[in-house]
Amino acid sequence: xxxxxxxxxxxxxxxxxxxxxxxxxxxxxxxxxxxxxxxxxxxxxxxxxxxxxxxxxxxxxxxxxxxxxxxxxxxxxxxxxxxxxxxxxxxx
Numbered sequence: 484x485x486x487x488x489x490x491x492x493x494x495x496x497x498x499x500x501x502x503x504x505x506x507x508x509x510x511x512x513x514x515x516x517x518x519x520x521x522x523x524x525x526x527x528x529x530x531x532x533x534x535x536x537x538x539x540x541x542x543x544x545x546x547x548x549x550x551x552x553x554x555x556x557x558x559x560x561x562x563x564x565x566x567x568x569x570x571x572x573x574x575x
């Protein structure tokens with residue numbers, strides 16, 4: 484019997500510097516490689532928290548020492564489209 488599958492996981496790692504984040508990324512790559520898996524370069528991003536990042540429909544950003552969480556622009560756009568569609572259907 485043969486089986487094929489695809490697994491996807493999202494992982495957020497925080498670090499004090501970009502250098503440490505890069506080292507952790509390499510360790511994760513090695514860990515996955517030992518298990519026959521690989522880290523997607525297209526989907527892997529190292530960014531500063533003060534620049535913000537989107538995750539599961541939310542935008543996370545650090546501003547003046549506080550972490551701000553709000554719906555991502557993409558999520559807001561989708562909600563506006565849904566509401567607009569409902570309103571348009573109600574007009575007919």
